[in-house]
Amino acid sequence: MSQLDLFEDATRHDFDHDAFINLLLQESRVRYADVALAKLLNKQTIDDVFYLILLLLRAEQLQHSCLAFDDIDWQDPFAMQAHYQLGNAAPWQEQVHHKIWQKLAQHQAVGVDKPLTLFAQKLYLSRLANYEALLAERFIAMQKQPLVIDENHLIRLLGEYFPDNSNDTIDWQKVACAMAATRRFCVLTGGPGTGKTTTVTKLLAILQSLYIKAPLTIKLVAPTGKAAARLSESILGAKVKLGLESQLSELIPEQAQTIHRLLGVIPQSNQYRHNQHNPLHLDLLIIDEASMVDLSLLAKLVEALPAHARLIMLGDKDQLASVDTGSVLSDLCQELRMGVLPHYSQALCDSLNRLCFAQQPKLLGQESDFALSDNVAFLQHSHRFDSQSGIGQLALAVNTNDRKLLTQTLQKGFEDIAIHPLNNEQYQDLISRAAQHYSHYLTLMQGGAAAQDIHQAFLQYQLLAALREGPYGVEQLNKRIEQVLHARGLIQPFARHYAGQPIMVVENDYQLKLFNGDIGILLKDEHMQLKATFIDEQGNLRSFYPARLPRHENVYAMTIHKSQGSEFANTAMILPPIQRSSVGINRQLLYTGITRAKQYFELVAQEQVLLNAMARSVSRCSGLRERLMKN
Numbered sequence: 001m002s003q004l005d006l007f008e009d010a011t012r013h014d015f016d017h018d019a020f021i022n023l024l025l026q027e028s029r030v031r032y033a034d035v036a037l038a039k040l041l042n043k044q045t046i047d048d049v050f051y052l053i054l055l056l057l058r059a060e061q062l063q064h065s066c067l068a069f070d071d072i073d074w075q076d077p078f079a080m081q082a083h084y085q086l087g088n089a090a091p092w093q094e095q096v097h098h099k100i101w102q103k104l105a106q107h108q109a110v111g112v113d114k115p116l117t118l119f120a121q122k123l124y125l126s127r128l129a130n131y132e133a134l135l136a137e138r139f140i141a142m143q144k145q146p147l148v149i150d151e152n153h154l155i156r157l158l159g160e161y162f163p164d165n166s167n168d169t170i171d172w173q174k175v176a177c178a179m180a181a182t183r184r185f186c187v188l189t190g191g192p193g194t195g196k197t198t199t200v201t202k203l204l205a206i207l208q209s210l211y212i213k214a215p216l217t218i219k220l221v222a223p224t225g226k227a228a229a230r231l232s233e234s235i236l237g238a239k240v241k242l243g244l245e246s247q248l249s250e251l252i253p254e255q256a257q258t259i260h261r262l263l264g265v266i267p268q269s270n271q272y273r274h275n276q277h278n279p280l281h282l283d284l285l286i287i288d289e290a291s292m293v294d295l296s297l298l299a300k301l302v303e304a305l306p307a308h309a310r311l312i313m314l315g316d317k318d319q320l321a322s323v324d325t326g327s328v329l330s331d332l333c334q335e336l337r338m339g340v341l342p343h344y345s346q347a348l349c350d351s352l353n354r355l356c357f358a359q360q361p362k363l364l365g366q367e368s369d370f371a372l373s374d375n376v377a378f379l380q381h382s383h384r385f386d387s388q389s390g391i392g393q394l395a396l397a398v399n400t401n402d403r404k405l406l407t408q409t410l411q412k413g414f415e416d417i418a419i420h421p422l423n424n425e426q427y428q429d430l431i432s433r434a435a436q437h438y439s440h441y442l443t444l445m446q447g448g449a450a451a452q453d454i455h456q457a458f459l460q461y462q463l464l465a466a467l468r469e470g471p472y473g474v475e476q477l478n479k480r481i482e483q484v485l486h487a488r489g490l491i492q493p494f495a496r497h498y499a500g501q502p503i504m505v506v507e508n509d510y511q512l513k514l515f516n517g518d519i520g521i522l523l524k525d526e527h528m529q530l531k532a533t534f535i536d537e538q539g540n541l542r543s544f545y546p547a548r549l550p551r552h553e554n555v556y557a558m559t560i561h562k563s564q565g566s567e568f569a570n571t572a573m574i575l576p577p578i579q580r581s582s583v584g585i586n587r588q589l590l591y592t593g594i595t596r597a598k599q600y601f602e603l604v605a606q607e608q609v610l611l612n613a614m615a616r617s618v619s620r621c622s623g624l625r626e627r628l629m630k631n
């Protein structure tokens with residue numbers, strides 16, 4: 001029996017729309033505002049188009065860029081829990097789908113300069129369609145705009161920074177560097193430790209050497225303050241490792257900033273100081289953690305680039321998509337698979353063989369239908385996690401849903417991972433271990449250490465949870481850890497704010513320049529005043545009276561979603577039991593959690609929950625790919 005057949009029931013005279021809409025609201029499938037908007041756009045008529053608009057608004061709420069006709073379950077489009085008796089369901093009919101599409105195409109709210117847009121069998125809110133179209137247009141424009149390069153000089157520099165190992169293997173970092181040096185737009189994707197930052201630092205050294213007479217103005221950005229601080233640290237580390245001579249080293253920036261800061265936030269507005277009319281002053285923009293950047297912010301950033309600019313996007317395509325709508329990085333990297341060579345055109349392979357492997361050409365072309373396949377470089381080999389590392393093997397097993405590799409990894413007894421079954425005892429042990437880790441920064445605080453050192457110590461460990469609510473969610477975990485730390489005499493959590501309390505800001509405050517995801521610790525200053533302290537991307541200390549803080553929560557435990565863009569030496573992760581783990585616990589979530597760990601990772605979970613999550617891969621609906629197909 002169906003819940004609602006969009007063609008048959010929605011247009012039936014005796015169908016009780018009010019009851020059905022109430023059910024949708026009760027089951028939180030849609031919001032009141034969605035119903036009102038769908039009615040408005042459909043001139044108060046409740047019919048099949050009204051329900052399609054509702055479905056679109058629901059899709060947007062779930063961070064999809066659009067509603068794909070092919071993805072709709074026409075017999076139960078809202079995936080209802082309640083069984084709603086509607087009589088005989090209409091059989092699936094191809095012509096009826098065609099009819100509704102035609103009806104939509106002629107609808108008064110659909111079209112150019114209208115609130116809704118149709119594209120490639122997908123229905124959009126026009127705002128999102130416009131962002132997608134803008135990105136596709138700019139990416140293609142950048143791809144087509146030629147660059148003048150002294151090829152011989154570039155070959156020499158590539159040889160210097162990537163000395164040929166003269167065996168048969170391909171140095172993909174060198175390939176990535178050659179690709180990025182010779183095009184205005186390049187995506188560089190790879191898992192943790194595959195050398196994205198190292199490659200980009202070498203690329204910057206090569207580009208500044210090529211253009212030494214008129215060096216490029218380079219800006220580095222990341223979506224969060226945390227990610228920007230990490231990028232700064234990594235670029236600095238890579239520069240030191242490369243041992244660049246000082247004149248060249250000075251031409252490579254190491255201070256990254258947030259995208260919001262670069263664009264120039266205008267308080268109480270969703271506009272930025274920099275836009276197409278007031279472009280950014282730069283020649284090359286590097287965006288790190290690009291998987292976290294949502295469609296609208298990326299569109300605004302790309303729109304603000306000057307016409308001559310180059311753009312490089314770095315990120316891990318397999319991580320969770322952005323918190324807000326869109327999944328641009330994974331859309332651009334959709335055809336890449338671990339263990340498979342990317343498809344590059346023969347023209348690109350000829351050029352890369354000339355630039356990188358003059359002695360012995362190594363690359364052979366393979367055509368792709370994707371217009372930007374020659375703009376995506378893929379690093380697969382991790383230099384941080386070798387075959388001796390459990391973290392790397394576990395991440396690989398999860399990411400490829402390889403149960404055999406998972407079993408082997410668990411049996412090998414790696415020292416850098418531990419997996420505990422979820423039960424009462426393990427739950428209590430996890431809380432105790434977390435409290436033990438956090439006692440380090442609290443002991444430093446009690447000893448009067450500098451705020452920077454206290455923050456540094458806090459960031460050595462993080463407990464991650466898949467859920468917010470319930471006994472396995474961050475709220476309860478935070479309370480439990482707080483209780484243990486209090487019992488150990490390390491904190492006095494009697495007021496809303498107390499010394500040693502770690503907090504995460506959960507909304508943007510453009511006035512204070514505190515952003516969603518920023519982590520602070522409450523500390524007493526020299527006058528014994530309690531202040532919330534934050535370390536900014538430049539490593540500077542910023543302090544605020546607690547009463548001034550934007551909305552925030554304790555962060556002894558944080559959700560995996562919130563941990564994106566951060567790394568911790570020690571990371572622990574807890575997954576709920578099977579009864580609570582059907583929604584939202586998927587491969588991307590697990591992979592993101594595991595790859596936050598640099599040195600040690602522990603998981604507390606039921607085996608079946610782990611296996612189910614590995615098998616559940618999610619993707620967001622978007623039309624960006626279609627906009628970027630050849631022809």
Ligand SMILES: Nc1ncnc2c1ncn2[C@@H]1O[C@H](COP(=O)(O)OP(=O)(O)OP(=O)(O)O)[C@@H](O)[C@H]1O
Binds near residue numbers: 173196197198234
């Ligand atoms: N070709 C290489 N040979 C040896 N070591 C390398 C190579 N490339 C990178 N490394 C080392 O591997 C580690 C990880 O490199 P890097 O930070 O550049 O990777 P990443 O992809 O940016 O990582 P993440 O995204 O996880 O921060 C660094 O210690 C770096 O020095």
